[in-house]
Amino acid sequence: MPTTLFSLAFGVGTQNRQNDWLEVFYAQPLIRPAGELCDAVAKCIGYSGGNQAIAITTNQAAELAERLKSLDPVQSALLTRLAESHRPLVATLLAEDAQLSSTPEAYLKLHLLSHRLVKPHGLNLAGIFPLLPNVAWTNQGAIDLTELPARQLEARLKGTPLEVTSVDKFPKMTDYVVPAGVRIADCARIRLGAYVGEGTTVMHEGFINFNGGTEGPGMIEGRVSAGVFVGKGSDLGGGCSTMGTLSGGGNIIISVGEGCLIGANAGIGIPLGDRNTVEAGLYLTAGTKVNLLDEGNQLVQVVKARDLAGQADLLFRRNSQTGAVECKTHKTAIELNEALHAHN
Known part of the structure; x- marks a missing residue:
């Protein structure tokens, strides 16, 4: 029966004087590699199943390069280069997307995200923090x-x-991978494990955490926290923030749909549907009471923001006289959203 793997990667990394892994660089990680490739690797390095990070020598790297020439020329070429290394090498094989058990496994999953092989919240990252050493x-x-x-x-x-x-615990993403088609003003503000979609521009004050990111295209001028995934054509204004937890509701994905605008110093604690606008300075938590208005600005009902999660074509604003949070819907919201996008 052929060997099946969820992920496979060959890496070169850094260890301390006790031979503990500090970090691992995977130039060409694979997701669901071919069975023939997995079989060849398993036989060469003595893989016996499960999720394992196996230290390999330069001689083993050279042998693997030869065995994989006809199966995967790209991996073969990589192993040829790794065979010249003066730094420790590792082959990391994940039979399944299970809870992490080693530093090389943790780094592989961060690479899978930043290489755009898996989208945020598409991986089991349980137990990652104790496995990432705090290093200089x-x-x-x-x-x-x-x-x-x-x-x-x-x-x-x-x-x-x-x-x-x-x-x-986390290095800069760009020290490990620079995804195609992106602009990043300050690379120190993008952590390894961020998913930065093609067409994304991250301005100087923009920040993207691991297991969060943007589908692209779009512009990020504020903070994209872990657990937040921003849809196509959305803009996050300068100083805006997003939360990865619904207050009182447990951990969920905070997604931002296509064509959204979150203004400067604004923030959200609920998922947004497509073409939503949150005005500058408004922080919208799950429990925020929201006045729903009709097209004539008449109050329809009062709901909590969580009740509007994921709905399209909404404009969230604060009444400058009463301080109440209001939501305009349907045609009026669409027109105002388009006008705001055109202005910005």
Whole structure:
């Protein structure tokens, strides 16, 4: 029976002095690879099933490159390069999309997201935080925090600059993959594991967390939190924020439909349908009381914002005299939405 895998990748990474993995770079991760390819890899490295991260030598990488020439020329070429490595190598094989059990597995799933092979909330990321060590990200690569003082001293003595750009569990996405067709003003604000769709522009104050992102095209000037997926043609205004949890309702995906506009310093705690507009400065939580207005601006009923989750063609605004949150629907909302998009 052929070997079946959910994902397979060959990586090169960094370990500390105790041989613990700090990070792994996968140049060409695969999703649901062919059975013949899986069989060849399994026989070469002694894979016995399940989810495993198996350390491989440069000799094994060279052998794999030869075996895969006719099966997958791209992976064969990658393994030929990995066979020249002076850094530790790993083959990570995931039989199923199960809870994570190792740092190489965690990095593979982050790569699958940033390579656009899986969309946000399409992977089981349970247990990821304990498996991502908090490290110093430097111009000389990832460094274990306990080893950083010695490395800093060594750099000073040699006159070699050692710049610590961040201390975090997540590295910059662009140090691992730059998706095609994107513009990113400040790469430090996009974490590995972000999904940045083709045609997306992320301005200087824009931020995209892991397991969140944009389908593209669209512009991001605010924050896209983990669990948020922004649809095509949507704009998130400067300083806006989004939440990944519905208040009082448990964790859900906070999706933003196509053609939405979330104004500056605005935020949402509910999924938005297509062509929604949230005016600047309005923070819309799941429990926010909303006055539904008809086309004549007459009150129809008062609902909670969660009751409007996912509906299309809505305009959310705050009444400047009473402070009440209002929602215009149907034709009026569509016309106002189009006018706001044209203005911006």
